[in-house]
Amino acid sequence: MSNVGQQYINAPAIPELRDGGELLSPVDEEYGKAQLETDGEQASGEVDKDSVPVGVAVIPSRPSIVYTSFSAYFQSVRVRFKGLWTRRFVLSLLAGQLVSLCITCTSVCTTELGLRGWALPTTQTFFLYFILFLIYTPYTVYRYGFKGWATMILKDGYKYIFLAACDVEGNYTVVLAYEYTTLLSCMLLDAWAIPVCIGLSWLYMRTRLHWSQYVGVLVCIAGLGLLVTSDEITDKDWQSSDMVRGDILMIIGATLYGVSNATEELFVRNRPLYEVVGQMGFWGVIINGCQAAGLEHKLMTEVTWNGPVIGLLFAYTAAMLILYTVAPLLYRMTSAAYYNLSLLTSDFYGLLFGLFLYHYAPFWLYFPAFAVVILGLIIYYWHQKPEDQAKVNIRTPDYVTLRGFGVNNTVEAV
Known part of the structure; x- marks a missing residue:
């Protein structure tokens, strides 16, 4: 300021x-x-x-x-x-639940694809990065001009390669972990992304949390514990085939998620959203495409590509597109840590999907668990406002002249 x-x-x-x-x-x-x-x-x-x-x-x-x-x-x-109930806080709370719902949708789609014998995790996410590339990169080229965009690739491309690589490999290792370890371990270890985000936010932006925010984090984790207990009581867990390998993969995946989220928060607080998300799509297509071609090229010809599978892939990609568009806005409004805390309610939304798709019997503990997580999200900003988390200084690169503006380093709204 x-x-x-x-x-x-x-x-x-x-x-x-x-x-x-x-x-x-x-x-x-x-x-x-x-x-x-x-x-x-x-x-x-x-x-x-x-x-x-x-x-x-x-x-x-x-x-x-x-x-x-x-x-x-x-x-x-x-x-x-x-x-507490300012417009920004309410929007942050709602946006957090929207991305949590999107995560649940992607989990349901992945489960349905697996039931149909379609298990290509890298290929599945390729469509997401391709759509991000198609939507955001042409707009970036339009605003920066092709020369400005190419200069950005040369000067800042390494930053976005790092971001995209963390995101691609985080998605891959987490999906792979589910094949080896238990649901209980996956849910608990996935929360490791929260302290990773908090630590990197301090490293990147010197963001310091008030003690009440740590209380909010602990309350959210307690809500997660109730959700895990509910899954254990209702026997939704499965046997692990190699728990040690699965747990290690889950920790690696959660760490990569935390690095990706905190790094993207740093970028979108200083650069236009269309540049950051467009670059994630651009480099994600390359990294993800090469990995899919190397690991899953044979399976691509063996799996079934019928109407239901294509429909599920479309639903998965649509949910991920919403998530990858809303998440950067949530990073600006609050923080990457708050984003990850919001995702802890996804298991509750999974229950709601399960009631209709898999005829789950609702267990009473799910509802107080959801309320506890929401309480933790409220406590998190009991002392500080969301806008106090870190500064937002959105500017285009010095070497770019925006089309229609004619001024370098122009302040951008998005």
Whole structure:
């Protein structure tokens, strides 16, 4: 936030607040803290403390909790809870559940394909990357011009090769892990992507979580534990053929997922979405296509390509297209870690699909498990706002001149 601090609310009645170079938070009788505003909007916590004049404090991300009395405490909690439900937070919560539902759809499609003897995991995802390439790359070429796009490939291509490789191999190893280990192990080890995202977010963007956000993560994991318990009680698990190999593959896949998600978050916070997703499709087609040709070329001629199989592939690709389009927007609104936490509800949506497709009997523990995960997602932003997570500075490369604009490094909306 480059121009934060242009307008200050003077607070002459508040004493000097600096102590050892740190800006302390003064208490004001009415608001609890002095306010810092910029262009009529409250600052969101991204202010350099040393740039703020003595006697002025930054307003907290959320209304303060008051501990002077029980009535004041519950009143302040009510005010903070009400303040949670901003447009951005609600959209983030809904977008997270949309991608979770998409994950469930892809799982159902993959299961149905397997029941029909169609098991080509790399070929299956090739169609996704090809569609991403067809939709986003031509638009990138249109905006940047072919010369600008080619320059981007030469100068920044290595970054997107890394991103696409992590994504392709993450998808491949996770699907492969399901063939060797148990459902219980897959569900638990897949959550390893969450701490990977948190760690890389700090490494990439120096994102620091408040302790309440770690509580939110733990609550979400507790919800996952209830979902796993439900699957175990209802005997939805299967026997492993090689549990050690499967678990190792799952850990590798979850790590690659975490690296891919956190890296994509870094990219979409600084570059237009169509560039990032288009490059993922472009390099994904090449990497995935080469891998499919090398590993599955023989099976391609042996499996059945009938109407139901093509329909399932179409549904799988459509769900993944929605996911790969919404996920970068969710990274900007919140974070890659929040995205992965949102995916923990996918097993609940799987139950809903199973009620109609496989005639599952609903087990009561699924419903409180879903509620616990949603509670964890709310707690995650109890203290901070989604927009406080990291800065968004979307700009085209310096070497590109946008068509119709004629200005290099133009700020982009998408």
